[in-house]
Amino acid sequence: MHSTTRTNEAADLIWKKSSYSGGAEGQCVEIAEAPAAVHIRDSKDQTGPSLTFAPAAFVQFVSQV
Numbered sequence: 001m002h003s004t005t006r007t008n009e010a011a012d013l014i015w016k017k018s019s020y021s022g023g024a025e026g027q028c029v030e031i032a033e034a035p036a037a038v039h040i041r042d043s044k045d046q047t048g049p050s051l052t053f054a055p056a057a058f059v060q061f062v063s064q065v
Contacts, residue, residue, distance in 0.1 A: 017043055 013032035020028075028043040032050075038058040041050035053061060 013039055015041070015046075 015030040015032045017030045029040050030043045032039045038053045039050045
């Protein structure tokens with residue numbers, strides 16, 4: 001994982017939410033892929049911070065959760 005960010009870069013990304021989201025409480029994360037990073041944010045707080053992973057680190061993260 002690289003860092004937590006609130007930069008304008010995240011505002012220019014195309015965010016995707018899982019088709020499995022949408023439960024009663026709407027608890028979900030969204031991801032956005034960029035050439036050098038994968039960004040993750042809370043879908044309920046879209047202006048809040050996002051986690052930024054290097055692509056290889058994101059693959060490792062997903063394989064562990």
